[in-house]
Amino acid sequence: MVCSDSVSPSSPSSQITPTPNSQTATVIVSPCAACKILRRRCVDKCVLAPYFPPSEPLKFTIAHRVFGASNIIKFLQELPESQRTDAVSSMVYEANARLRDPVYGCAGAICQLQKQVNELQAQLAKAQAELVNMKCQQTSLWALIRMEMDHSPPSNTSSKSQSPEHPNSLSNYDCFIDDNNLEGSLWEPLWT
Template sequence: MAERFMEQKAQDMFRIVYACGACKIQRTKCGDNCVLAPYFPSDDPHKFLQVNKLFGTSRIVKILQDIPVEKREEGVKSMVYEASARVHDPTYGCTGEVHRLQKRVLRLQSQVEVTEADLQNVQADLVFLATGYYNAGEIKNNDESIVLEDDEDLFPF
């Protein structure tokens, strides 16, 4: 009887030492069928703490049980992202981050358009310079003529 008691105590100590992050925060025993153990390791209890603060333990378990097993990792990543976004922006959360990223994409797209227009202008200038307007050291520019010295390059770059 005492031997069985000692064996049970050793198993309980093993579970306490290696409890998942969720069970560690809740100060409960982490059983073999703990739904949260694969997704909230004991070495990162802060991860569960943030998610728990936003969703609550029972809701986290319910969400995970509603998700197919092969997609639960992505579900947990999504909950962790939402929780960390709420820490940084309590009002809008990840929606605010999505909005900021959309504005940034629009800004970058307009910069690309401006850069493409500049590139087309430079290419047009190069075509203008390379197509017969350069004749015997002389570039005809509208009404005036520019004479190049022998040591000047047409393309200084």
């Protein structure tokens, strides 16, 4: 399409290409994807051109199918320019979600993700509780082993020689049981 009237070279959707035979530049206007799909002329200050480039026609097709062109244009005109890019990507995302799930749209995806988060949090809490339980069992087991070691009579293997690095070890001392000291059911060793 060759247009030379009312289209400035600073338009976001126009391109200047020089012709080989003439000195003047011919302006070739490539309409934005929205105007191409709507089959209308893309004007110099088209609200849709910066957000729906000609290379992405599917983006406008999806948003147009769910929201309609006039609603998209009204919505973009009401917003400041700094927020329009985010608004367009949100509309396209919501339109994609509506096409996949016409009843719930994005809310269905959010609900599904929230359910997944809750399940993972429950699994994490269960794993943490099992870990605490195992640590308690391990502590109890060590306490029982120490109590058994404290209250059991020393075995004959404890009379082996002791190394000089461990002076508190029982292996260097001879252990005798005093028969006169049997008041309780436990034997108390006498160290000599």
